[in-house]
Amino acid sequence: MYSKEIDKKWQKFWQENKINKFDINSSKPKYYSLEMFSYPSGSNLHVGHWYNYGPSDTLARFKHLQGYNLFHPMGFDSFGLPAENYAIKSGIHPNTSTNDNIKTMRAQLEEIGLMIDWDYTLETHSPEYYKWTQWIFSILYKNKLAYRAYAPVNWCTSCKTVLANEQVVDGHCERCESEVIQKKLNQWFFKITDYADELLDKIDDLDWPEKTKKIQTNWIGRSYGAEVEFKTEENINLKVFTTRPDTLYGVTYLVMAPENDLVEIFTKDEQKQVVTEYQNTAKKLTDIERTSTIREKTGVFTGSYAYNPVNNKKIPIWISDYVINSYGTGCVMAVPAHDERDFEFASKYDLEMIKVIEGGDIPYCDDGILINSMQFDNMDSKVAKEKIVEMLTKLNMGKKTKNYRLKDWLVSRQRYWGAPIPIVYCDDCGEVLVPEKDLPVLLPTHIDFKPDGESPLKRCETFINTTCPRCNKPAKRETDTLDTFVCSSWYYLRYTDPKDKEKAFDKDIVNKLLPVDTYIGGAEHATMHLIYARFITKALRDLGYLNFDEPFLRMIHQGMILGADGSKMSKSRGNTILPDDYLNEYGSDVFRLYLMFGFTYQEGGPWSDEGIKSLSRFVNRIDAIFEKIYNTKYNEKNTIDEEEKSLLHVENRTIKAVTEDLEAFSFNTAIARCMEYINELYKYEQNNQEKNVKLIKESFSRFITIFSPFAPHFSEEIWDKMGNENSIFNNCWPTYNEEYLELDSINLPIQLNGKLIGTVSASKKENESSIKEKVYQDEKLNKRLVDVEIIKVIYVPGRIYNMVIKKQ
């Protein structure tokens, strides 16, 4: 009987016999199977961990059995806020708690029984790792892909740190859900926008969930249009970005964001007071208030005018908070007749509207035929867009351009538990990069953690005070640390040789082992980790450190396991499922089998105690039939008759289906096929007086091999009991035999006008007249065909025989 003791027995065996060892020099084709690494939390593994790592281990073992040189590493994303917040509460140093947690977590991961070579592990908080995270920063810095800027940034009032745009959800912090406000600060950025086009264009090549690709596409948000310059009274060229240059003759005013630096220049004395008041009001609004589409639009006139480059029309310059300063030029040309927002604004302030596209009521926002546009009249919008931009280019008053929603990645954080940014500030030399030989810039260990809006490192004199690497005079260190997403943006590269002391990774080794063949992890990383990792890979490629374009060829998101009540598991609801409880009762394999069988992997769903019981039953059923077959003296025969053919048919169908289902991450149907085989085996065992024992044993042996990735401990135990010397994982994945895949005869559905009226027994290749004969010979079918006129017969061999009759 299968139990937790069997898990332990084989986990020990695998370790002692180095069954999970990865050999970089193997001549077999590589398969890099990766799951998103975890944050080492203090509590035990939850169902989510099992659901991520269990099924993906099945895939990994399957690939190993198929003859691939499996690379399946595991590590820890160990920098980050939870450890620091815990330290603030408990006084326990993050380094202590993190190391303890990793120890616990690794022991728990080993209890799952994963095919992992723990020689290839990493912890992002160790100096051996973050030295190279700092190195990544250095090479980006040297190549102008990392820069420092004074800019408005997102500030989490509770975490007391800045956040990247990607980490702000509905105006709230992605982690703690506190309100996020705007602050102007000196911060570090990675120039991800340099890669906007490639990140977007290469999405098509990825075998990722369509949804995730769509989210990234929208996040990057490329729009094509034109930059148009409007000369102002002050003889300054005011630039705007528009996707609708075809509506240029309909521009009746310009609007700038209130915080735009140019506002001051255009504000006339008599408008100074209202403008300043408006700017102050706008500043006080939170992002949520300001970007709410329900809010009525507001704005004020600056007092200045500009001239439309195409017809010299004099138009007023307004400011309004419906314009976003960080997108485009922070100034837009307003066409109230053909834009809903401009229409709303113009209606409120009684501004002029000029219709330039033929169509329905204004605001008419679709493309159409131009009117009131001089020589462009009667032209279609699509053509006019090109022609008008051509003219602007000639006039030197505009050009074709594109804009992105994506902004540069803000990577600095005002927190302690992260990789220090390797920069020193010197009074003489300014901003100086710490040279590679001085890396890592170590995090000091004795520190006061209280968050006060500045990096806790700012209070650590021994850390701050240093000498300038360039001139050797006293200098001060950068006290911000790197976003933990920087650490996780390159870990899949470090895995390939995590003990390398000379470099972050070896070019030849990463080129050999990467890209990752399948990457499994949560869908919530679509606009964060998954976009950052792609960017870092592309940047490293361009800097000559590797030669592939994309880190993750295939991506799968696991769903979420809910509580038995159908809602998200939470302590407050009391619907939490603790894997440990079930592990003791049923063993790892049963727990893993249930997670694979009970849900669609990408969907997840509610937990069921009855459900896991059924998988325990299934495992015992396999055990029981195995014992019976191997320990009973049967009346033997050695012929292959109908019964044997039927067993072989189900077996080969199972091998084929399981192979295909695993490729498609359809674990539930794969296990269903295994159940069908066992059911068939029971039938054979019970219904036949004489048995082909040799055939059953061979068949079962192939079955247990394909079952081993799903239930590795149990299968290894059975394999051992069968008298095998080697591990079942030294086996080869069985291939199916075409001969037994097809049955001699099937029940061919017979239809009348597309409705089923019965079946006849036929072979898959039987000709039409033979089927017709069988139909008329069948009493019940024949009865239905009296007095009807068959107009047409559609016969798809092996599929359907449909007779079309005249309707009465």
Place this chain on the structure above:
RNA sequence: GCCCAGGUGGCGGAACAGGUAGACGCACAGGACUUAAAAUCCUGCGAGAUUCAACCCUCGUGCCGGUUCAAGUCCGGCCCCGGGCACCA
């Protein structure tokens, strides 16, 4: 508001490329074994009508319509649920 997924028995979920809807499992019911129960094994199990009994008799994949010999699957419109973006000019 826009974009993307999804809606199938009492339940979890299957269904290749349009070709027997409901695989496999749970729950339930009946039977075998047992002194009995549990466990195990076997059988049945979408709804309805009809029937001594049985049946491929009718209906049925969120709703309405269409294409087709044939629709869970394709097309058009709508409803609901989940996710993403949200004044991006």
